[in-house]
Amino acid sequence: MSSSALILLIAAAILHAVWNLITKQVNGKLAFFWLISLFSAIIYLPLLIFQLVSSPIQYTGSLFLFGIISALLHLFYFVALQLGYRKADLSVVYPVARGAGPVFSIIGAILIFAERPGIMAILGSLLIVCGVVLMTGLKIKKDVAILKGFYYGMLTGFLISTYTLWDKFAVVTHHVSAVFITFASIVLPLIVLLPIPIRRSEEVLLELKKHWKQGLAVAVFQPLSYLLVLIAMKTTPLSYVAPIRELSIVFAVFFGANLLKEKDSRKRIIAALIILTGISILAIA
Numbered sequence: 001m002s003s004s005a006l007i008l009l010i011a012a013a014i015l016h017a018v019w020n021l022i023t024k025q026v027n028g029k030l031a032f033f034w035l036i037s038l039f040s041a042i043i044y045l046p047l048l049i050f051q052l053v054s055s056p057i058q059y060t061g062s063l064f065l066f067g068i069i070s071a072l073l074h075l076f077y078f079v080a081l082q083l084g085y086r087k088a089d090l091s092v093v094y095p096v097a098r099g100a101g102p103v104f105s106i107i108g109a110i111l112i113f114a115e116r117p118g119i120m121a122i123l124g125s126l127l128i129v130c131g132v133v134l135m136t137g138l139k140i141k142k143d144v145a146i147l148k149g150f151y152y153g154m155l156t157g158f159l160i161s162t163y164t165l166w167d168k169f170a171v172v173t174h175h176v177s178a179v180f181i182t183f184a185s186i187v188l189p190l191i192v193l194l195p196i197p198i199r200r201s202e203e204v205l206l207e208l209k210k211h212w213k214q215g216l217a218v219a220v221f222q223p224l225s226y227l228l229v230l231i232a233m234k235t236t237p238l239s240y241v242a243p244i245r246e247l248s249i250v251f252a253v254f255f256g257a258n259l260l261k262e263k264d265s266r267k268r269i270i271a272a273l274i275i276l277t278g279i280s281i282l283a284i285a
Helices: 003-026 030-054 061-087 090-112 119-139 144-173 178-192 195-199 201-233 238-258 265-284
Strands: none
Touching: 003 061, 003 201, 003 238, 030 178, 030 195, 030 201, 061 090, 061 144, 061 178, 090 119, 090 144, 090 238, 090 265, 119 238, 119 265, 144 178, 144 201, 144 238, 178 201, 195 201, 201 238, 238 265
């Protein structure tokens, strides 16, 4: 793997963990999500216009199909993630989701794109699974909150792998613009959730008043973190990109234990280090 791709993925991981921390702290509902989409559309529209001017895109039915399906998958992912955050701890939902995501992605990369990761890559993936089991498995039968976090994390991880595989197919195989794919995932929630500001304008205004700074931060960090991943994906196999971006797990567990004061921090930090070891093996495989 090139050093430039690794730097992009590390930066993406940090940004991803930060915006997840913010959304967990805000405990935002649909009104907050719609505001994020609005802010993101305003912020990233100039970038899209710049790309359209510098390298015009040929508009075809397949181009919009790639964008719409990608946006839908991202929308389902974000909804599942937010539901998980409202029902369980960040340091359970986030690591399970980000740990399961690369495992599903590697399986998909092997089956769909005929990638052939080596023994070291497989070992790294197994370590990630072990870290996830340690993170949640020891108390699943005793703690309903952890069980919910596990289920929502697995669902979110599956959706992560689904949109990752689809976006690789779009960006790498069909050369669809990474900026276009990213912007499509911004615009669709803005349109789908339009009834929220129309019917519940007071709730939107309240969210705007209370959390505009947090919404603005997420609006910048969320699309940017994935845009960096898409750029790295152009030159690096998915079976390596998907696991390495999960460095964000370690940052998220640190935030959950130290900033949110979530319980069982020692066990979760140990599990996160196991996951980090697996990711490190994948990075050098």
